Amino acid sequence: MLSPDELRVVGFTLRIAALGTVLLLVPGIMVALALARYQGPGKSIMETMLSLPLVLPPTAVGLLLLSVLARQGLLGRWLDAAGIQVVFTWKAVLLATMVMAFPLFVRSARTGFEEVDPRLVGLARTLGCGPLAAFFRVTLPLAWRGILAGTMLAFARALGEFGATIMIAGNIPGRTQTLALAIFQASQVGHDDRAQVLAAVTVLLAFATLWTAELFTRRRARRAAT
Amino acid sequence: MIELALELPLARFPLRVDARLGDGITAIMGPSGSGKTSLLEAVAGLRPRTRGRIVVNSTTLLATADRVRVRPEHRRVGYVPQDAGLFPHLTALGNVRFGARGATDRVRAAIETLELTPLLARHPATLSGGEKQRVALARSLASDPRLLLLDEPLAALDVGLRERIVPYLLRIHDEWRVPVLYVTHSVGEALSLAEAVLLLREGTVDAHGPALDLLCRPAISRAAESGIENLLTAQVVAHDVEGGTTRVVLDDGTALSIPLLSARGPGDAVSLAIRAEDILVAVEPVHGLSARNVVEVRIAAIDRIGRDALLRCGRAAGGRQWLVRITPSAVASLGLVSGRAVWLAIKSHSFRVL
Numbered sequence: 001m002l003s004p005d006e007l008r009v010v011g012f013t014l015r016i017a018a019l020g021t022v023l024l025l026v027p028g029i030m031v032a033l034a035l036a037r038y039q040g041p042g043k044s045i046m047e048t049m050l051s052l053p054l055v056l057p058p059t060a061v062g063l064l065l066l067s068v069l070a071r072q073g074l075l076g077r078w079l080d081a082a083g084i085q086v087v088f089t090w091k092a093v094l095l096a097t098m099v100m101a102f103p104l105f106v107r108s109a110r111t112g113f114e115e116v117d118p119r120l121v122g123l124a125r126t127l128g129c130g131p132l133a134a135f136f137r138v139t140l141p142l143a144w145r146g147i148l149a150g151t152m153l154a155f156a157r158a159l160g161e162f163g164a165t166i167m168i169a170g171n172i173p174g175r176t177q178t179l180a181l182a183i184f185q186a187s188q189v190g191h192d193d194r195a196q197v198l199a200a201v202t203v204l205l206a207f208a209t210l211w212t213a214e215l216f217t218r219r220r221a222r223r224a225a226t
Numbered sequence: 227m228i229e230l231a232l233e234l235p236l237a238r239f240p241l242r243v244d245a246r247l248g249d250g251i252t253a254i255m256g257p258s259g260s261g262k263t264s265l266l267e268a269v270a271g272l273r274p275r276t277r278g279r280i281v282v283n284s285t286t287l288l289a290t291a292d293r294v295r296v297r298p299e300h301r302r303v304g305y306v307p308q309d310a311g312l313f314p315h316l317t318a319l320g321n322v323r324f325g326a327r328g329a330t331d332r333v334r335a336a337i338e339t340l341e342l343t344p345l346l347a348r349h350p351a352t353l354s355g356g357e358k359q360r361v362a363l364a365r366s367l368a369s370d371p372r373l374l375l376l377d378e379p380l381a382a383l384d385v386g387l388r389e390r391i392v393p394y395l396l397r398i399h400d401e402w403r404v405p406v407l408y409v410t411h412s413v414g415e416a417l418s419l420a421e422a423v424l425l426l427r428e429g430t431v432d433a434h435g436p437a438l439d440l441l442c443r444p445a446i447s448r449a450a451e452s453g454i455e456n457l458l459t460a461q462v463v464a465h466d467v468e469g470g471t472t473r474v475v476l477d478d479g480t481a482l483s484i485p486l487l488s489a490r491g492p493g494d495a496v497s498l499a500i501r502a503e504d505i506l507v508a509v510e511p512v513h514g515l516s517a518r519n520v521v522e523v524r525i526a527a528i529d530r531i532g533r534d535a536l537l538r539c540g541r542a543a544g545g546r547q548w549l550v551r552i553t554p555s556a557v558a559s560l561g562l563v564s565g566r567a568v569w570l571a572i573k574s575h576s577f578r579v580l
Binding site: 127129137 | 267270272297299302303307313315324327365366
C-alpha cells in the first residue's frame with residue numbers, strides 16, 4: 001500500500017507529534033493550572049493571547065515564528081551564534097506543531113483543573129501534604145480527564161499541522177516532510193491516488209487517537225461511579 | 227488548652243477571636259455568616275491572611291509577632307468540612323489512609339471506631355451522607371491530629387442519621403482524647419455534646435462559657451425550641467426477656483431499665499438519648515406509676531429557655547446532670563426551686579439506643 005518513502009513520512013509524523021506532545025505536557029500543565037487558579041488582573045488578556053493561535057491562520061503563526069527564528073531574528077541570532085540551526089530542519093517541524101497544539105492542550109487541561117474543588121486541596125494540606133504532594137495526590141488525579149483529553153487533542157492536532165510547518169520548516173522530502181505536507185505535494189504534482197491514500201492514513205491515525213481517549217475517559221468515569 | 231488570639235479580615239467585617247478553650251468539645255455557634263467556618267479554616271492554616279496567635283496544648287501554630295506560621299501540613303489539625311470533603315477518586319479506605327503516613331495501626335483503630343469495615347472498598351459517590359461523615363472523621367483521626375475541627379458534621383443529615391453519628395463523636399472524644407472545635411446551629415447538639423460554647427457575632431466573640439450557662443441568652447434560647455437531649459453512656463447489666471427490658475447502669479451508679487436490647491451482652495457499653503421534655507418531675511417519691519425508672523435528684527438550677535423552663539438536676543454536685551424541660555406553670559405549681567430534691571420518672575420507651 002505505502003511505499004518505503006511514504007512509510008518513512010508516516011513514521012516521522014508520528015515521532016514528531018509524540019515528541020511534541022510529551023514536551024508540551026509539563027509547561028502546558030503549569031500554564032493550565034496557573035490560568036485555572038489565578039484570579040488577579042490581566043487574566044482575560046492572558047487567556048485571549050493564549051487562544052490566539054487557535055484562530056489565526058497557521059501560516060501567520062509560522063511567519064511570526066520564522067521572523068523570530070531566522071538568522072537575524074530575535075532568537076535566531078542567539079541560536080546561530082550557538083551553532084544551532086532550527087529553520088528548515090526537523091526541529092522547526094517540532095516547534096511548529098508544539099506551538100499550534102499548545103493552546104488546545106491548555107484549554108482542555110485548564111477545564112480539568114477548574115473542576116477540582118480547591119477546598120479538597122486545602123484538606124489534603126491539613127492531612128499532611130505539602131503543596132507538591134497535594135498536587136500529585138489530589139489535583140492531578142482529579143484533573144486527569146481534562147489533561148488526557150488535552151493530550152489526545154494536542155497529539156491529533158500535531159499529526160495534522162500544515163500551515164506553520166511549511167512556513168518555518170519548508171517541505172523537504174526526507175527531512176521536514178510530514179503527512180500533511182506529503183498530501184499537499186502529491187496533490188500538487190498530480191498524484192491524486194497517492195494523496196488519497198495518505199489522506200486515508202491521517203484519518204485513520206486521528207480517529208484512533210480520539211477514539212482511544214474517548215474509551216479511556218469513559219472507563220475511568222464508569223469506574224469512579226461504581 | 228487551646229489559645230486563640232487571632233485576627234482575619236473577612237468581606238464584611240474582621241474576624242477577631244480571643245479565647246482560651248478547654249481540651250473537651252467546644253461548640254462554636256452564631257448566626258450564619260458570623261465567621262464560624264472562617265475561624266476553623268484560620269486554625270487549620272488555610273487562611274494565609276490570619277494574624278495573631280494560635281497555641282494548641284503548648285504547641286505554637288501561629289505567632290505572627292514572632293514570625294511563626296506553621297504550614298497547614300505541619301499543624302496536625304484535622305478538619306472535617308460540612309460536606310465531608312472526601313477525595314472522590316479514592317475509595318473509603320484510600321481516604322482514611324490518605325493522611326496516615328503508613329501508620330496502619332492508627333488506620334485500623336480509626337476504621338474500628340467509626341465502624342467502616344463494610345464500606346472500605348466503596349467510592350464516596352456511592353456513600354450516604356452519614357457514611358461520608360464517618361469516613362471523613364476516620365480520615366482525620368488516622369492523621370493523628372492534635373485538634374479536630376468539625377464544621378456542622380450533622381447539619382446535612384436527617385434526624386435519624388444524626389443520632390447514629392453522635393455516639394461516634396462521643397467515642398472520638400472519650401477514646402481518642404482529641405480536643406474538638408465543633409460548629410453547630412443546634413442548641414440541642416451543643417448541650418448534649420459540648421462542654422463549652424463560643425458564641426460568635428459578626429466576627430467577634432459574643433459570649434463564651436459552659437454550654438448550660440449560655441442557655442438563657444436570647445440569641446441561643448430562641449434557637450432552643452426543641453432538641454435538647456440527655457445523652458448517656460451506660461453499661462448493660464442484664465436482660466429481662468419476659469419483662470421486655472434491659473437493665474443498664476450509668477457511670478454514677480444510677481440503674482435504669484430500657485427497652486430489651488438483646489443485641490448487646492452484659493458489660494457492653496451502650497449510648498442512650500432521652501429528650502429533655504420526655505422526663506416527668508415529681509416532688510415526692512413516686513409509687514404505682516408505669517414508668518420503670520425513678521431517679522432521685524436535686525435541682526441545681528432553673529433556667530428559662532424560650533417559653534419553657536429547663537431544670538438541671540444531679541444526684542451529687544459535679545456529677546452528671548439531667549436536663550428536664552417543663553412549663554413555667556409546672557415550676558410554679560410544684561414550687562420548684564434550686565436545691566430542692568425531686569424524683570424524675572422516665573418511661574423505658576423514652577430512651578433511644580443510639
